[in-house]
Amino acid sequence: MRRLGSWFSFFLIVTLAAPSLQAQLNNADKQLARDIFQQLIDINTTESVGSMTAAAEAMAKRLRDAGFPASDVAVLGPDSRHGNMVARYRGTGAHKPILLIGHLDVVEARRSDWTTDPFKFVEKDGYFYGRGTQDMKSDDAIWVADFIRLKREGYRPDRDLILALTSDEEGGNANGVDWLIKNHRDLINAEYVLNSDGGGVNTVKGKPLFVSMDGSEKLYGDYQLKVTNPGGHSSLPVPDNAIYHVADALARLEKYKFPFELNAVTRGYFQRMATIEHGQRAADMKAVLKTPPDRGAIARLSEDTIFNATLRTTCVATRLEAGHANNALPQTATANVNCRILPGHSREEVRQQLVKIFADPKVEVRYVANDGTVTDRAPEKLGYSPVQLRPDVMQTLDKVAAQMWPGAPVIPTMSTGASDGIYTNAAGLPTYGISGTAIDMDDVRAHGRDERLGVQSYYNGVQFYYVLLKALTGGK
Numbered sequence: 166m167r168r169l170g171s172w173f174s175f176f177l178i179v180t181l182a183a184p185s186l187q188a189q190l191n192n193a194d195k196q197l198a199r200d201i202f203q204q205l206i207d208i209n210t211t212e213s214v215g216s217m218t219a220a221a222e223a224m225a226k227r228l229r230d231a232g233f234p235a236s237d238v239a240v241l242g243p244d245s246r247h248g249n250m251v252a253r254y255r256g257t258g259a260h261k262p263i264l265l266i267g268h269l270d271v272v273e274a275r276r277s278d279w280t281t282d283p284f285k286f287v288e289k290d291g292y293f294y295g296r297g298t299q300d301m302k303s304d305d306a307i308w309v310a311d312f313i314r315l316k317r318e319g320y321r322p323d324r325d326l327i328l329a330l331t332s333d334e335e336g337g338n339a340n341g342v343d344w345l346i347k348n349h350r351d352l353i354n355a356e357y358v359l360n361s362d363g364g365g366v367n368t369v370k371g372k373p374l375f376v377s378m379d380g381s382e383k384l385y386g387d388y389q390l391k392v393t394n395p396g397g398h399s400s401l402p403v404p405d406n407a408i409y410h411v412a413d414a415l416a417r418l419e420k421y422k423f424p425f426e427l428n429a430v431t432r433g434y435f436q437r438m439a440t441i442e443h444g445q446r447a448a449d450m451k452a453v454l455k456t457p458p459d460r461g462a463i464a465r466l467s468e469d470t471i472f473n474a475t476l477r478t479t480c481v482a483t484r485l486e487a488g489h490a491n492n493a494l495p496q497t498a499t500a501n502v503n504c505r506i507l508p509g510h511s512r513e514e515v516r517q518q519l520v521k522i523f524a525d526p527k528v529e530v531r532y533v534a535n536d537g538t539v540t541d542r543a544p545e546k547l548g549y550s551p552v553q554l555r556p557d558v559m560q561t562l563d564k565v566a567a568q569m570w571p572g573a574p575v576i577p578t579m580s581t582g583a584s585d586g587i588y589t590n591a592a593g594l595p596t597y598g599i600s601g602t603a604i605d606m607d608d609v610r611a612h613g614r615d616e617r618l619g620v621q622s623y624y625n626g627v628q629f630y631y632v633l634l635k636a637l638t639g640g641k
Contacts, residue, residue: 190631206286206302217246221240228309228312232316233252247332251327254312254326260638262354264594265327280615281615294617323639337535338536342588342589360379364597376574377578380430381431383507383548385504387504389500389530411528418480431579434475439451474505475579483501483502508548513543513544555597559577565636601633
């Protein structure tokens with residue numbers, strides 16, 4: 166996941182300012198960062214044919230070659246393809262460690278869909294192209310490059326920095342963060358977590374508008390709709406067609422809207438936006454904050470897809486399969502419904518709601534786990550509440566962002582997607598989604614064709630995290 170839900174309609178216009186700290190990134194630093202980025206993009210880390218271990222080993226070698234002790238750099242995982250790299254940058258120990266997490270895996274990509282090879286790093290027209298340039302090998306490379314740069318300078322932080330580059334965030338059954346927490350908690354124990362698979366610099370035509378910090382995210386859930394019947398010859402159609410049952414259920418889902426709800430993060434967001442917006446939209450933002458909220462204002466804001474996803478749980482059909490022959494009635498029809506669930510609600514609660522929405526006893530609604538296992542009931546654990554916004558993290562982020570992107574405020578947001586923060590937060594490790602790369606709000610290509618990231622945006626991201634890590638760990 167990369168920043169889904171951070172692309173709010175934010176119409177404050179500010180002057181584009183080149184990051185004032187960019188001059189500190191010299192040519193050698195830029196070349197190192199570029200080389201690491203290219204190396205990661207060129208390693209296929211899809212679940213189908215790729216290897217997360219290959220990428221983890223490549224980054225581990227980079228760090229060992231830079232002088233990190235072999236005892237502080239490990240590649241470990243449940244099998245030969247799903248390796249995770251964990252590296253520790255030793256500090257003075259004056260404070261508890263900070264954990265940095267990022268996933269190495271990427272979603273599938275077909276060469277026929279792209280204008281370039283998705284698994285070859287290409288630079289053209291001011292952009293870096295390749296699967297993972299936005300989601301999220303750019304940030305993986307940034308952290309490795311910054312670790313090496315800080316090590317070369319002899320920087321001694323006031324706490325350990327732990328970097329975990331992991332597998333299977335995008336899918337599969339070997340999620341690296343979950344596996345590390347369950348099997349090697351001692352390697353990644355920290356005071357809090359920075360997750361660069363969230364947040365970022367939001368721009369319009371290159372102009373920075375605001376810097377988002379994901380302080381909350383939705384809960385991910387997949388559900389299988391299944392209808393079975395005896396089937397038969399297609400020349401003898403019957404109304405009890407499995408496909409029709411599934412289609413009718415999905416039509417009901419299309420028309421249904423889950424209840425409106427705000428949490429601490431989204432309430433704060435609309436409060437701030439209402440002071441900046443104008444006209445009807447500003448009035449609507451104020452109106453949804455009232456008790457009771459104005460229903461007309463909710464309806465108008467919900468016409469915007471991002472606002473709609475911010476205001477409620479959403480479920481959408483993503484896959485459909487039926488039948489076994491062109492001349493036969495289907496014996497089975499199935500669909501996958503993907504839901505993004507508001508904090509404070511469970512996957513089982515949503516499964517039961519889907520049953521009510523479909524209102525058809527022939528439609529079985531079952532939960533699909535990350536490993537593909539299908540069960541009659543879903544987990545009942547509630548999605549985690551928004552994290553407490555630590556003053557030391559937020560004040561430092563404010564200062565660094567103000568230096569690099571003057572006039573673009575830091576705004577806590579709720580990601581309408583999901584990330585590995587679900588595991589770290591559940592494990593009692595407060596997690597903040599923070600990235601320093603900028604992406605235009607109309608150029609979000611994560612998971613899509615011709616994924617790309619601006620060349621300057623990448624180098625700005627390198628500088629951002631270099632400065633932020635120093636500021637969070639002593640600043641010297």
